[in-house]
Amino acid sequence: MDNITYSVRFWKTKTYKGAKVTTHTVRWVVGGREWKEPFRNLAQAESFRARLMTAAREGEAFNLRTGRPISWKREESALSWYAFTLAYVDSKWPYASPNHRRGIAEALTDGTEALLIGEAGAPSRDLRRAALRWAYSTRIRDNVLPPADLIHVIRWLEQQTVQVAAFTEPGKGATLARAVLDRVSRTKEGELAAPNTANRKRMVLNNAMEHAREMGLLPANPLKAVKWTKPRTLTTVDPRTVINIEQARRLLTAVRRHGERGARMQAFFGCMYYAALRPEKAVDLRREHLVSLPDDGWGELRLTNAEPRAGSRWTNNGQPRERRALKHRADGETRPVPIHPELVTLLRAHLKEFGTGPEGRVFIGPRGGLMTDRAYLKVFHEAREHAFTPEEATSALTDVPYSLRHAAVSTWLNAGVPAPQVAEWAGHSVDVLLRVYAKCVHGQQSDAMRRIWDATRP
Incomplete structure (x- = not known):
């Protein structure tokens, strides 16, 4: 049989003492592959190890797929x-x-x-x-x-x-x-x-x-x-959610007027609209990422990390957020993004008024803490109510902050920027970009129809 071997070696049981729990891990090698089995009780670990060693001494073959003696197959299949x-x-x-x-x-x-x-x-x-x-x-x-x-x-x-x-x-x-x-x-x-x-x-x-x-x-x-029909998934951005530049300026102005918290978040939301940053990247933005903020014209961002919120239960550090490599990229990879002149102005004003926080963070709360989801969502939704007309406010138009990123990418595409360049700035593959983000900015339908009419009228 191809899936069995008699080559088995045993290592010393490893004991790890945590803050409240001690774990004893039995370690052994089957056909060159290491296997581990953790136990909370040392006696249980030694008993399990002894059973493995007895099977090996008696010349029993081990299963390469499970790492156990082949006689344990029935026992393994009874696993709950x-x-x-x-x-x-x-x-x-x-x-x-x-x-x-x-x-x-x-x-x-x-x-x-x-x-x-x-x-x-x-x-x-x-x-x-x-x-x-x-x-x-x-x-x-x-x-x-x-x-x-x-x-x-x-x-x-x-x-x-x-x-x-x-x-x-x-x-x-x-x-x-x-x-x-x-x-x-x-x-x-x-x-x-x-x-x-x-x-x-x-x-x-x-x-x-x-x-x-x-x-x-x-x-x-x-x-x-089992024959199962998978539900159809929404793979494209709904154009009804994407704002145009005039609406974006209204929204950012309304954010600024939302007290001190809003003043701290105007450039934060501006990074999502003008630079297509995901919220977790805007939260992690550091002064070192701002490669260029000239007095006039375009600047440049060089992104290195993101800090998504998953909850303290799922991170290694026990904190709600954990700094990681950029999405879909290896550790150490960076991503350049141009800074629109209007965003340059927002960032320069933000740094002059608020400076930077711990570890060079650009966006922090009034007390020096992280920019939390609860804080920026509250400001976003209240500013949205003040910035938009009643019809816009009751529509799906930019109903979540992430829609600002959709608007940025759509604007780049509609401006004629080549898809490979937009994909690099947005952190996507070209295939995903064209499949998901290639939608018109809200309000351009009439302009498109006018151009069609100009091309076809007598």
Whole structure:
């Protein structure tokens, strides 16, 4: 058989002492590949290691896909869905961004709800979901004991999810797979979920099933055996949300008039509109990124990092935000962006009035803290009400700050800037750029129709 080997070596059990929890990790090598299994109790770790060593001494073959003796196959196939998801989360944690970790946890939480054995004696749904959120944070689970009100819930979950092998049972497997797909396609309240959300969760569950197949727990991905129509996703920017330059100037002026907080945020929102920065990049903007701010004309930005908000549960540092490389780029890569003359003026005025904060941050709160989502969203929505006409305010026009970025990219494209150049400035591939952002700025339809009429009239 190609998937077995007799080449097995054992390493010393590694002990890690966290703030509140000590973890003992058994380590061994099968066919050149290292395997690890963590335990909270040293006796359990040594017992597991002894079983492995006994199998090796007795000349038993080891499975290259699972790292276990082949005689353990039946035992492995009896793994519960809950235990499997913990192993899956742990395997993804070191390589996933904080927001992706959160997305994995959300998908697995919904999927697990569809795979409970029964409701008899079950804790409340809110408690079950809270326990799963705790369990799916590897950093917290490895270092902090579960809250007292969740201990019994976790014990219940350990016993009340189906076995992974149930997906292989004729008839039952397809029913379970369909139940999982149906659950991730709906909200917690049972309504149809947004297509993008449903498909994102479906991708996570599909990847988890592939992981189970690679581990030898399943012969094939059960989700692929179910005929399922994926919801249509919105892949293009709705032109009704995109503002023109006159509307943008009105909005930025209204932000400025919103007291001291607004004054601190005028250039912040200006970076989104004129330089197409995502909110997490504007939050992370440092003085060193402002390569050029001339007295007159265009300036230049050189972006190096972003600081997306994922929540303290999903970051490595335990803070709501964690500084990372630019989206879709390797560590150390940078991205140039031109600074529109009007944004140069805003930034120069901002630095003169407020200076910079810790670590050279350009945008900080009145007390020197980070620019928080809650703070800038409040100012944005209140300024929007003052800046727009009643018809504009009740429409979808720039209903979220991210729409300012859409307007910037659309403006560049409509101005005739070549797509490869716009893609570099915006941090996209050309394919994504043309598929998602190639929309006209709000208000240009009449101009387009006039040009068509001029070209076709007698």
